[in-house]
Amino acid sequence: MKNLIFITILIAIFSGCAPKFEKIDNSKANLEKVSFSDIKDFEKDDLKEAFDVFKKACTKSSRKEIFEEVCSKAQDSSNPKAFFEKNFTPYKLYNKDGSDNGIITGYYEPLxxxxxxxxxxxxxxxxxxxxxxxxxxxxxxxxxxxxxxxxxxxxxxxxxxxxxxxxxxxxxxxxxxxxxxxxxxxxxxxxxxxxxxxxxxxxxxxxxxxxxxxxxxxxxxxxxxxxxxxxxxxxxxxxxxxxxxxxxxxxxxxxxxxxxxxxxxxxxxxSQGATGSLGIELVPERTLAVDTRYIQLGMPVFVNTKNPVTNKEINQLMVAADTGGAIKGEIRADFFWGFAKEAEEYAGRMKEPGELYILVPN
Structure with missing residues (x-):
């Protein structure tokens, strides 16, 4: 009897700790609503750089209803941190088995x-x-x-x-x-x-x-x-x-x-360099290729992974701007490193574990 009570308590404890998955329109992903403070190094990132890329993406993504209003607000905003925190809700992505870790690879523009x-x-x-x-x-x-x-x-x-x-x-x-x-x-x-x-x-x-x-x-x-x-x-x-x-x-x-x-x-x-599926020129280290079954093009995505050469952590906000035949899965992304030999060095070696958060317009 004591063993049964103990097991019941354990189940209750672990069930209470398990994330409560949510679904949103146009995504098949298992999502957990989180706060910005839950995202590692969100406040340390250069959000102005990410904000500029998001506005660039808006030239195409604003045609979608989900981005129409927030893209309009972006044009009048001068505070990137306040803009993201006021106009978006962050969600963490999970795999079908409930795990929160996936694979981040890299790509580049060859010469x-x-x-x-x-x-x-x-x-x-x-x-x-x-x-x-x-x-x-x-x-x-x-x-x-x-x-x-x-x-x-x-x-x-x-x-x-x-x-x-x-x-x-x-x-x-x-x-x-x-x-x-x-x-x-x-x-x-x-x-x-x-x-x-x-x-x-x-x-x-x-x-x-x-x-x-x-x-x-x-x-x-x-x-x-x-x-x-x-x-x-x-x-x-x-x-x-x-x-x-x-x-x-x-x-x-x-x-x-x-x-x-x-x-x-x-x-x-x-007429321009590497252009992703969204239709904008890709920005090195700020744009990603994703599986659109789970992440819409134009969506801000916060990435926790690491540099495959230096092993330095990469914790930064990017924008989903591309797709790829090999990019399949909930927590799966291709990190655009840019052009030239250094980009090839990073991209060619990158196959790192990572976590993803999407910022969904309110």
Whole structure:
């Protein structure tokens, strides 16, 4: 009897400590309402910098009803801390199993070297959207499928899946945007979604995601780990840097490994640098890619994680401004590090535990 009473008391205690999950519109996440004082280092962050990025995001996100009023208020506010605390309610994100820890990875804007003319040096094509690619927005016919887009091509009177990476890589020159000198760097351009290409005369061209072949993204990093090529007891780290070194040392296997990912990205020239799914130019260390099932684009997101190189804590307010094929899950985000070698160093090594808080407009 005493044991039963003891167990009952324990259950009551732990049940009382468990967070009370809430749901909000346009998010499938388990959320716990918290106060700003519960967010580690909220008051230590440079909220002016975060505020400026939020206002930049408002040029696009204010079209959504949830942000319309708060974006209007942002234009008249001069006190970032007061603005966020007065106009938002913070919620902590939890996984389906009740845990509050997820994975924060990083991405960056790579620099490639290329030419608009094919040569012996510049021979790897960056393809623009092909004329025969069909993109069908299904929501006009099936509203319940509003988050799905059908991509394929017409064969006779049937829409069939578009070619995979392996076949597209052998396409002709009709749909080429430009050529680059390194197929490994080109693959990582596909993963990052945007980048810069330096031409022989020193000019730099911005290129960004224009469409995709509709094939499901598959991580070649996981494939390489499972094969023992990187990570584990291999001589290569499980990072972008480790993958690039393995490719460099195993040139005959490069195509075999890359083709394990059938997804293929088509590009277009851009007037500005890396632009996220929200439609704004990404701001280094202040914008994130997220899973929009749980976090809406335009939402301020406070991140608790760490720098993968220095191990210094990162506790700062950012804005959800992008998405990614590999960014799936409640507590899952891709941290945009910016452009150039240092950004690649951080992004390529980043796979850190982290906690996320979203600031929801009142």
């Amino acid at each position: 490639l070297h290329g030419s608009f003319t094919k040569t012996d040096k510049y021979k790897y094509p960056v393809y623009k959207v092909p004329d025969d690619l069909i993109t069908v927005d299904l929501r006009s016919i099936y509203p319940q499928l509003k988050k799905y887009t059908l991509r394929g091509k017409l064969v006779g009177n049937r829409v069939v899946p578009y070619e995979s990476r392996k076949k597209i890589a052998k396409n002709g020159e009709d749909d080429v945007l430009l050529y680059v000198d390194n197929k490994i760097d080109l693959y990582f351009l596909h993963i990052q979604g945007s980048g810069k290409v330096e031409l022989p005369n020193g000019d730099v061209v911005n290129v960004g995601y224009a469409n995709q072949n509709g094939q499901q993204y598959k991580s070649i990093g996981k494939y390489m780990i499972n094969k023992g090529y990187i990570g584990g007891k291999s001589n290569y780290k499980a990072s972008i840097q480790g993958m690039k070194k393995w490719f460099h040392d195993n040139p005959t296997k490069v195509d075999e490994v890359m083709n394990k990912n059938p997804s293929y990205v088509f590009f277009e020239k851009r």
